[in-house]
Amino acid sequence: MDPGKFLLFATGGLADAAYLFIVAAGLSLVFGALRVINMAHGSLYMVAALVSVIVANQLGASIGFLPALLAAVLVAASIGAVIEVTVLKRVYGHEHLVQLLATYAIALIIGGAARLIFGPNYRTTAAPVQGSLSILGYSYSLYAFVTIVAAILIGAAMYGLLFRTRLGRNIRAAVSDPELLNASGVNVTLLYTTVFVIGAGLAGLGGVIVAPSQAVDPTIGDSVLVLAFAISVIGGLGSIIGSAVGALMVGEVISFGLINPTTNSFALAFVFIVMTVVLTVRPWGLFGRPEA
């Protein structure tokens, strides 16, 4: 394969990995701290993507992106807060079965409500950064690089939050030793809400960032949720580094799966084969810890 083409597909995989990482990191963070698998995570992503497209198109793509981003993340985070306070608080500590079904029900509700409010049709918006550049004979959209840089910045910000702040210390305590946290006088109720809101915000952020590069409709959350699961399961639920590695693997597998015309329709199948293999060999993922 010529190096130009290789670079093209590698970059494509990286750009996919970028937004997938942001979404999966939110899912993984919530699971790590709250022990809840959020089946509605993809719905928050979808709602934010729709909101951002609508706001950006209202204001014009070049100046509208930042307000769109703020509005969309705010909406996702607010819905997240409502979900956490009204539903999740009642199912903490229950069987996974109950939590899966409860958040699944929320996903159904949000999906229906989104179709009701926004209609079932897809929408598009222009990227805030236009233009392209040419490397080794192939053309790249500038926005792909923006996505990659954004993901790196968000990853760094999460790292800073988790390891450099008091809140981060409490979150890490919630991940590794919830009982100790309970005994240490931290307001656990508030902490859980905060974590879930951050997770919801990350889902929203992912949706906003991906919106200019694809058609957005109320079903986009369904497929991204499954990919986010694949990523966080491969990387290990609860591990942010795991999400990054998992996102890279999934992004590149999808991208290079598309390279060969005889296999390109199975690109997604490869992801689930990777996921199945990892879970079979190491059920708690590459960077995760076995559940007690």
Add this chain to the structure above:
Amino acid sequence: MKQAGAWWSSWLPSRRPDRVRWALAIVLLLAAALLPPASLYLESQGLIESARFEIVLGVTALILALWAVSYNLMLGYAGMVSFAHAAYYGVGAYTVAILLQRYQISYFAALALAPVVAAVVGIVTGFVALRAVRLYFSLLTLAISQLLYSLAEGWYGVTGGDNGINGITAPDQLTDYPTLYYFVAAVVGLSLLVMFVLTRSPFGAALKAVRENRERARSVGINVKAYELAVYTIAALFAGLAGALFPLVQPSVVPSMLFWTENATPVVVALLGGIGSFLGPALGAFVYTGLDNSLSRDFPYQLDVLLGAIVLGVVLLVPGGFASAPDLIAQLRRRIVGGEATPVEAETRGEAIRMIDVTRAVEAHAIPTEHIERGRVLLKLEGLSRSFGGLRAVESVDLEIHEGDRHAIIGPNGAGKSTLFNLITGRMRPSAGHVWFDGRDITGRPPHVIAKAGIGRAFQITMIFPRLTVLQNLQYAMLAHRGRTVQPWGLADRIYRDEATELLDAVGLGPYAETPAGQLSHGDQRAIELAISLALGSRMILLDEPTAGMSAFETRKAMELVRRIATERNLTLLFCEHDMSVVFGTARTVTVMYQGRVLTQGTPEQIRSDPEVQAVYLGELDLDEQQAAPA
């Protein structure tokens, strides 16, 4: 439970809620059977527009009923959430579509083949998914579902890719709508009957046991994974059959049928009708089809919101319990009207032992020291060791326990008693050494094998099947232990009933036979455990802190029971206990462990006067007080 009267009276359900349920089922079945003539009549009266439309709707509901009931085999009976069930439904539909379109074989042959194909796909993928448990199992089914979906969408040559397969027609024999309806009703009815028999059989009993308490199920001799795989495959088979009926009402089979979100339908339908009852999901199917038909044309999205709200309502109103609620309505009523308090969970207490109390306790509880017959060695440990990383929890322990002995293992916290028990019962594998039971090497064998060999166990935290009745706890344990749970027919609740009742009377629980086990007091739950061990025909019973969390009164009663049963049935006891009055009041032989090793062994009198033992305990006392000081 013999009733006088006509020969058939014993087949009548004896409990009132059961009778209501049966009556409801019969009404439902009659209504289903009368749907086509009723529609035709209403059409002739001009009350409905098209009887054909209503009948096709009925067929759709029947197919959905089969799909949802098969889903509930996993969800309601085995407690498994699968996101791949739509995929097996899709596999069934695709199999029929492909066979019909490419090979022109008869629809009826394809209908027979499709469930087989779905079951094969189900057993292979289920085997992979069941490498993981609970949550991770659900996530693996999600991956499998998407994998199958990607195949359906990508494999143009076979599946027609994202266009799917179109233009499938029903066979000539089924073009008449009432005939079509009765054909589908016959297939669905027969399938439901098979599944119904299955759920009430000893096989179904094993599933319920797994759902209630995996760990306990394993310890009574159930191979948990095998049963989960079996029910997963059976569910896939019937989903495949439902999928194979689908082309009778829809001419196209498309890949999106396999997408994971499609699992919403059977989940919602099952929850709608009540997953605690067998026919609930079937009833839910008719309700759902009606709702879907009346709302989806004008309010398609409102319907999604409504369905989500229903699922959420059920899940939140009946938290935890709904997955295994024997009766959803009763649960709801209890929830709304307010009901019994749930029994308090046992907590293990790590209190230090005070030797000072011991002498007095022994005087109060001492049993006349019987002469221990040095009979056969029943359990023999040879150089048994287990380390965790650098920590040697158990280090080359040699121990012989004679038949009929009542052997206590004591030692301060962290002495390795629990690890030793786990090594004997197979919950942990030893790093080195051997365990012999009755001359048989059982080292490192899985728990269910060891349970079958004759070692029963009572757990530190009570292990029962909380939502099964006390009687069922015993009956199902017996079924599992005697290898009868492979039997997919017969009524599990009628097998070993007398024997179980007799055992319950022996432990004094006779009056509570029909009470859900989880509602009994803590001490009584332990008595159930003891009865289960007896039911398993265990010759040796391991009791891990049998009286932890009990009041003094309960402790005395429980130990009296243990002593009496052990004497009556010539059981060998091996127990560890912090309460010295229990130890010295029950044991004939005492082994003292310290830091993973056997310190000494002897009669209770020898141990009591051993200065080394006292040193160990006093050392622990000091340590405890040091730890206690800063907190």
